Amino acid sequence: MSPARSAEQAAGPGRGPDVPGACAQAPGSPAIHAMALTKRYGRTVALSGLSMTVARGEVFGFLGPNGAGKTTAVKLLLGLVRPTGGEAMVLGAPAGDRQTRRQIGYLPELFRYQSWLTAREVLILHCRLQRMSRPRWAAAADEALRVAGLAGRGDDKVGTFSKGMQQRLGLGVALLGEPALVVLDEPTSALDPVGRHDVRTIIRELRGRGTTVFLNTHLLEEAEHVCDRVTIISRGRSVATGTLAELRAPRPGVRLRVGGLADGWWQRLAGFGRWTPQGEWLLVDDMAAGRVPELVGAIVSLGGQVEAVIPERQSLEDRFLELLEDS
Amino acid sequence: MSAIWTIASLTVREAVRRKLVAACAVISVVLVAVSGWGFDRLSHGSGFTSGETNLALPQAVVLFMFMFSFVVALSASAIASLAVSSEIDSGVLQAVVARPVRRSDVLIGKWLGMVGLLAAYTAVVCGLLVAVVYWTSGFVAPDPAAAAAFVLAEGVVLLTLVLLLSTRLSALAAGVIGVAVFGMAWLAGVVGALGTAFHIRALHTVSVISQYVMPTDGLWHGAIYYLEPPSFVTQQLADSPVGQGDPFLAVAAPAWPYLTWAGIWLVLVLLLGLVSFERREL
Numbered sequence: 001m002s003p004a005r006s007a008e009q010a011a012g013p014g015r016g017p018d019v020p021g022a023c024a025q026a027p028g029s030p031a032i033h034a035m036a037l038t039k040r041y042g043r044t045v046a047l048s049g050l051s052m053t054v055a056r057g058e059v060f061g062f063l064g065p066n067g068a069g070k071t072t073a074v075k076l077l078l079g080l081v082r083p084t085g086g087e088a089m090v091l092g093a094p095a096g097d098r099q100t101r102r103q104i105g106y107l108p109e110l111f112r113y114q115s116w117l118t119a120r121e122v123l124i125l126h127c128r129l130q131r132m133s134r135p136r137w138a139a140a141a142d143e144a145l146r147v148a149g150l151a152g153r154g155d156d157k158v159g160t161f162s163k164g165m166q167q168r169l170g171l172g173v174a175l176l177g178e179p180a181l182v183v184l185d186e187p188t189s190a191l192d193p194v195g196r197h198d199v200r201t202i203i204r205e206l207r208g209r210g211t212t213v214f215l216n217t218h219l220l221e222e223a224e225h226v227c228d229r230v231t232i233i234s235r236g237r238s239v240a241t242g243t244l245a246e247l248r249a250p251r252p253g254v255r256l257r258v259g260g261l262a263d264g265w266w267q268r269l270a271g272f273g274r275w276t277p278q279g280e281w282l283l284v285d286d287m288a289a290g291r292v293p294e295l296v297g298a299i300v301s302l303g304g305q306v307e308a309v310i311p312e313r314q315s316l317e318d319r320f321l322e323l324l325e326d327s
Numbered sequence: 328m329s330a331i332w333t334i335a336s337l338t339v340r341e342a343v344r345r346k347l348v349a350a351c352a353v354i355s356v357v358l359v360a361v362s363g364w365g366f367d368r369l370s371h372g373s374g375f376t377s378g379e380t381n382l383a384l385p386q387a388v389v390l391f392m393f394m395f396s397f398v399v400a401l402s403a404s405a406i407a408s409l410a411v412s413s414e415i416d417s418g419v420l421q422a423v424v425a426r427p428v429r430r431s432d433v434l435i436g437k438w439l440g441m442v443g444l445l446a447a448y449t450a451v452v453c454g455l456l457v458a459v460v461y462w463t464s465g466f467v468a469p470d471p472a473a474a475a476a477f478v479l480a481e482g483v484v485l486l487t488l489v490l491l492l493s494t495r496l497s498a499l500a501a502g503v504i505g506v507a508v509f510g511m512a513w514l515a516g517v518v519g520a521l522g523t524a525f526h527i528r529a530l531h532t533v534s535v536i537s538q539y540v541m542p543t544d545g546l547w548h549g550a551i552y553y554l555e556p557p558s559f560v561t562q563q564l565a566d567s568p569v570g571q572g573d574p575f576l577a578v579a580a581p582a583w584p585y586l587t588w589a590g591i592w593l594v595l596v597l598l599l600g601l602v603s604f605e606r607r608e609l
Binding site for chain 1 (some may be wrong): 329330333337340341344345417418419421422423424425426427428429608609
């Protein structure tokens, strides 16, 4: 399945509109649908024709190196900046729609909150801005503090918080009111390993509740741990979209250890793929999918003893770098 | 409306928490106390005749209010310059406007909060001044409430202009430009007064244009007028070059058409600020 194809299928049948605005009234519209989204600042192209579909309930990774246009894309989706081309629909409404923002939680890359307020006051401020009913404020703030790992620090001034704690607070703010879509822009940039683990747990819990998570990150490990699908962007352009398995293994291969045959025996099986001797191992890549049993059978028929067969997958980092080079 | 109220109350709370209100209160009390001592000396210890004292007291009150109007204007400029641009730079505002609120509600809320603070500050200081001047000298200006209202209006005009600038420029640039424009408007008023006194039409015209472009000086003259006893502005003084050239003398209250224009100016600049903030990319 091609990455682009997989994106459409993930959006569900009939849920990936092809015409702008078509999903506005569709009840089963994707969480995010961007169509040729473009942003230029003067002569600088920050985002160039980004098209993608994020299904409701999935954890979607938006990967790219620094300066690739990730934050610009997030700001376009939230209506903080206007596109110079294309358009985007978020939860079935045009990006930036005020009513729809009630269902969106957002942790900005530059997470700063009123330093002179306490953490609880910041959360209650956002409850008010979110137009949550007053009786729910206290419980919502307490729950957000608990989830963000700030229970017991709710009455401390934000100005006394470390950067990591402020980022945790930002996460709590983003999760207020059980939004349908949570947009996290580099959510672990200031966190220690424990904090990163906590964020992954929170994201998995969100997925369990059916919340869509749009995770903007340059940390491949983060995406590998939690994302259902990712889009990789480079220089403002999307260069690949798909599940991590799809992105990691465009050329499946296998690592073999074989005994009982003379040197160079493998040259007789060159048709299976590209062979590379690596010490006592042989790496076979560029193989057609599903040919491993056939290969093993061919080796046995040559009189070889197959001691080990290890499926080879390209690491996401290797694939990431390869895609960036290609772009 | 609830978002406007939320932001307005947040603005007031910030001023309180950041000790801006406490600092202004301390400075104002010191200022009024020192002024009270000055008014007492002027009334009882100067060796002036009662006629001379009656002439000096209104002038001293006008000078105090002139200084205070500067404090109000600088305060307005300082708080308004930080209201938008510094919050955009720090990222605080992005988290707020990503919520289901209109950007116009955010800006109007900030404006209302700051105007409320300015109004409270002006009312307290002017009230204290009136009380202290009366207590030490027995002098009461003809209409101190109207004078305070004009000083407040002057501050609100500058606040609104700096808020507009703050939607596009850095806090420093917005504040500096606001104060510079305020100073230039006052200077244009002085130049205009000299032009009137010495019959130099061009200088007078510059002053009139300046009062329409930036109404702070025109409003300041309203404050002066309501601080001077009617007996103080004699026809003779009003007609003399000295009287006409005195930047601390007003022979008439600002006319209603001018006040209407000042109101329109305020609304236009505020609307411009709303449009500018609405279009600002965050």
